Amino acid sequence: MLIRHKKASDVASHEITPKDVYVNRRRFMQASGLIAGSIALGALPSAAAVLPAKGQKFADVKKGYSKLGDTDSLSPPEAIYSYNNYYEFGSSKEDPAKNAGPFKPLPWTIKVDGLCNKPGTISFEDFIKPHALEERVYRMRCVEAWSMVIPWNGISLGEVIKRFEPQGSAKYVRFETVVRPEEMVGQRDRHNLPWPYIEGLRLDEAANPLAILAIGIYGDPLLNQNGAPIRLVTPWKYGFKGVKSIVRMSFVEEQPKNTWQVMNPGEYGFYSNVNPEVDHPRWSQASERRIGGSGGGLRGLIAPRQETLMFNGYAEEVAQLYAGMDLKKFY
């Protein structure tokens, strides 16, 4: 499915105002042609995101924005569920699926704090309920030069942020992953990352309609290895920006120090936009390997790499966020 839409380059949303979000979002949806023009995009969406009963699928998922290329086909669930980078559960790709069993994603609360008018500690259910649950099929490009195509179920991050009324002085939103060494074996390993895992976005990046907080994949609630119960998805950025199992969201004035940047500032920056022209010291970013098409067989050994696209193919949607910035410097 290839859906073309107009460029939204004239929206400069350096300051979050509800109108910015609203206008941006409406254009987006009109252009995508998936939502009938009559849907009201006011304060309350028609559908409320609620968790299904155990073993059930989400009941009310709207088809949201998806833009796939000719070579993009959905990655099979086995690949999405078995090949993960989630260092809290171990540092190999197979570790999270193996080790995430003891993790309990519910009950869950999220603390919202910092420079906003409506801070608070909110249960996961109340956090997602005011928002429409949408399916967003996105390419996911890992900094390690592999990629997948994932049908997320999520809520608009911009809408979520609007609800907490960030103050004018807030420039960034900072996210924090849960710390539970008793359930997360990687957090007991001294040679691993410093915890908690931190990520952040500039507020206008967070307000971009592409940015979502995902709570499911393929219509099922997120599995532990994919970041249950709630995680960030920003498809124009490398996968590690997608902070998992979020317990805290803070509005801040200073640019947050994201974990990988702290670990290795020469290799990882704050922005981490997918950019085939700026190499990671250990991986060329010019091409990528699409994961999961072969079912683990010999056919997978002869699958060629494919070219990586600027902003992972989402330049029309996000390039305006970085107008005038030297992306070699702000990598």
Place this chain on the structure above:
Amino acid sequence: MSADVTSARSSQGFSWDSLLRRGLKPMAHVLCLAPLLWLIYRGFNSSLGANPVEFVIRYLGDWALRFLLIALAVTPVRLITGWLIVARLRRTLGLYAFAYVVIHIMSYVGLDHFFDWATIWADIVKRTYITVGMAALLMLLPLAITSTDGMIKRLGGARWRRLHMLVYPAGIAGVIHYFLMIKAGYKEPLIYALILTALFGVRLFKRLA
């Protein structure tokens, strides 16, 4: 066991010692080929995981490093235990280590990059871990070439031994290659580094003692 088999063995002078002598090499071949056969089995069984190319490259790299350490362990084991017989395995194990290094690199060249030499060369120049890995290959190459009895004679024992000291920096380069490749979670390369240090330690200690 039937009587004639027993008598046949006793007529050849059966002893555990001679069985070990005759069985050691074939057993080493079987054990050294096992990881490769297992990989091939997994390929035909469609169990190479979500990223088969990466799986194959890493698997072969793991075994290349393991065999290099096993080959490096032969002399320390002989020094500690006094079992002279293990020395016979040194060449076999070293050549298997080299073979795994070669197919590890061939899988990177052929499977990951489809013989795209420009990209591969850029990788070798720009990515330190690949530079170091290739350096290890270059150090092991002359050792494999000079592993025959003829070459030992031609070079002379002393010169041959000096050349084959290259296996030490090659082993170090292999471990560094592993360290540099990993983003975080250094437990495994750390284990390899400790084993390598211990093996060097035994040699050094025995030499000084």
